[in-house]
Amino acid sequence: MNEEVLFYYALFAGGIVCIVLSVLLYFWLREDTGIEFSTFGRLVLMCLFGVGLVWYTAPSLKYVFYHDYATTKGMCTVEYDDQSSPRTIDLYYDETGDYFSFFDRADLGAYGPDVPYTCHVTTTKDHAFEIFYRIYDFKTGKLLYSSE
Template sequence: MLMYYAILIIGVLLVIVALFTFIAMYSGKDYTILNVGKILLALLLGVLCLVITLPSLKYVVLKEYDVVSGKCVIEIDSSGRTSEADLKMLNIDEVFSFRDIPALDAYGKSIPYYCEVTVTKDHEFGVSYKIYDAKTRKLILTSK
């Protein structure tokens, strides 16, 4: 959920900064192509961030969540500076990403597990997860 709030705050800040900068530029009559381009880029990025996050805002604020359960495979993505865990739900073809990586070294990451993932009602953002053994349904790990 930290990523959700970060994207939402960045979107709001970019839109506000772009609007205030445009108003200041308009009142100062300082129209350069570079300044207009920067403002439009900031405005477009801010609106994009808001388009991604605002549809789920109602579910996050009211804490209306769904629990998606079924067999899953865990993939660790460490392509950048940070790593994240992708829980691929095999029965519904959805992928949920989490910043905290489950410590499943004794079990292995590529084998199927039974997972319960708590997500927003629109299935856009993951909130938490529980990982169970696929055969015994014994709880192995929960998210922080």
């Protein structure tokens, strides 16, 4: 499993944990001494944060769980940001305007808009989460890097 899929599962699990923990803490604190307004507000915010994470990840759950992916192919440019943390590689499709970002670093000879590559990016069917990518030489079609 790659980092992107693990990140997706971490977001989904984090949402579930926030919801369950906020509900359990509410009932536990309410029974003992009563609950203060500030504590109640924090629990509501934690529950809303968890609901937001689940709301964001749930539409793609069936695609990730059943490995039902779509692949976008075409000419792209590769940008690598060495200053960001975590390091990311960004793939821009020139014709369609699609943009994909991965927690990875492809060891290519050159980066930037002047160097075209052929990219195959696999995403969930709704294009919400990136799964993996392959970068090919534009002229020869030779595989240069794969994140699988």
